[in-house]
Amino acid sequence: MQNPSSGQSYPAGVVSVLLNPAGWLRQTRVGALIRRHKNRLLLCTCRGLLNGRVHIDDYISRPLSLQFCYDFLMKAVKTPSESQKTGVQYVTIDSSHAGQRLDNFLLTALKGVPRTHVYRILRKGEVRVNKGRAKADYRLEEGDVVRLPPVRRGGSAGQEVAAKAVASGKFDWLNERVLYEDEHLLVLDKPAGLAVHGGSGVSVGLIEALRLLRPQNPFLELAHRLDRDTSGCLIVAKSRTALVRLHDLLRDGHLDKFYLALVRGHWQGGARSVDVALEKNRPAGGERRVEVGEEGKESASRFKPIEKFSDVTLVEIHLLTGRMHQARVHAAHIGHPIAGDEKYGDPTFNQGMKELGLMRLFLHAARLEFRHPLSGRALFVTAPHPPELERTLEQLRHRPEMVSAT
Numbered sequence: 001m002q003n004p005s006s007g008q009s010y011p012a013g014v015v016s017v018l019l020n021p022a023g024w025l026r027q028t029r030v031g032a033l034i035r036r037h038k039n040r041l042l043l044c045t046c047r048g049l050l051n052g053r054v055h056i057d058d059y060i061s062r063p064l065s066l067q068f069c070y071d072f073l074m075k076a077v078k079t080p081s082e083s084q085k086t087g088v089q090y091v092t093i094d095s096s097h098a099g100q101r102l103d104n105f106l107l108t109a110l111k112g113v114p115r116t117h118v119y120r121i122l123r124k125g126e127v128r129v130n131k132g133r134a135k136a137d138y139r140l141e142e143g144d145v146v147r148l149p150p151v152r153r154g155g156s157a158g159q160e161v162a163a164k165a166v167a168s169g170k171f172d173w174l175n176e177r178v179l180y181e182d183e184h185l186l187v188l189d190k191p192a193g194l195a196v197h198g199g200s201g202v203s204v205g206l207i208e209a210l211r212l213l214r215p216q217n218p219f220l221e222l223a224h225r226l227d228r229d230t231s232g233c234l235i236v237a238k239s240r241t242a243l244v245r246l247h248d249l250l251r252d253g254h255l256d257k258f259y260l261a262l263v264r265g266h267w268q269g270g271a272r273s274v275d276v277a278l279e280k281n282r283p284a285g286g287e288r289r290v291e292v293g294e295e296g297k298e299s300a301s302r303f304k305p306i307e308k309f310s311d312v313t314l315v316e317i318h319l320l321t322g323r324m325h326q327a328r329v330h331a332a333h334i335g336h337p338i339a340g341d342e343k344y345g346d347p348t349f350n351q352g353m354k355e356l357g358l359m360r361l362f363l364h365a366a367r368l369e370f371r372h373p374l375s376g377r378a379l380f381v382t383a384p385h386p387p388e389l390e391r392t393l394e395q396l397r398h399r400p401e402m403v404s405a406t
Contacts (some may be wrong), residue, residue, distance in 0.1 A: 232365025
């Protein structure tokens with residue numbers, strides 16, 4: 001067997017090891033492997049090294065010290081700390097997790113497991129609650145027993161990307177966008193274009209960056225979410241107790257969220273309520289969409305016109321429930337799609353808004369009103385208009401066909 005680039009020959013007696021290094025490695029503990037089989041270790045790593053990680057010809061003549069063999073192993077295969085497959089685990093839910101969605105519990109309990117894999121094992125029924133299947137949105141109850149299947153924990157590559165991005169100062173500006181903070185929670189002004197968490201196609205999200213920026217805070221979890229293209233107020237819990245109580249406020253409708261949106265058309269009349277059920281669908285070969293449907297979940301929004309123009313209207317949207325894409329789907333349902341909405345909007349309208357300089361979704365989480373989850377005092381948090389949205393409004397205000405504000 002030869003090195004394909006240099007012609008270097010390997011002894012015939014180790015060809016089988018080269019062809020199946022993973023099988024041989026599984027039978028040997030790493031420490032014993034390094035101490036007892038350093039020559040064979042060097043050869044069994046050749047295959048991985050020749051695949052492009054390190055070129056073996058750069059090292060073939062170096063002394064076979066224990067450190068040298070260990071360096072090869074670290075480059076050629078993942079260490080157990082980077083990729084460990086756990087056995088079946090059973091977790092009994094206590095009061096601190098009662099009321100939490102099952103998928104959110106799993107994302108925390110299975111740190112290092114890709115988000116897509118967590119949802120896959122849920123769909124396949126590998127996660128069980130009280131010995132039965134459970135959906136992602138199931139609310140855990142105290143005393144529930146959750147079965148966690150064997151999973152391989154990895155994620156080191158994504159963590160390295162996040163760590164490097166934070167170390168380079170790429171996310172330092174996050175600390176300047178804190179709108180409110182105490183020992184239990186903080187509210188951030190999220191910019192448009194930043195995902196709240198990493199996932200498919202996103203190596204670093206807001207919450208991953210925040211955790212690395214704030215190592216002094218051992219617990220940081222999103223209390224709710226904003227779409228990637230939406231800006232504005234986002235709550236992050238700094239303790240499990242705060243998170244559970246924030247979820248209670250959201251579920252009971254005691255955390256009021258107000259959005260500003262620019263919608264197509266001249267609004268007729270005053271405030272309007274929209275109360276239609278929403279359901280998630282995934283068209284064949286397409287990405288997930290939310291649609292109005294009788295079999296969906298109950299959802300309600302209240303629209304109030306703030307400023308009217310001849311062909312567009314600035315509205316405030318009060319979300320009375322918190323469904324995925326709720327504001328966007330409700331706006332489209334009543335014939336007033338949001339400007340810049342590529343998924344549910346009007347392409348012709350969006351193009352016209354681009355000509356005015358709008359290059360993003362005009363949806364901003366402008367205000368939160370709620371009682372503090374621990375102290376009970378009233379909180380009112382406001383996120384200022386992003387400059388790019390304010391510029392669009394100024395463009396509209398200086399058009400001659402402007403209609404007076406309401």
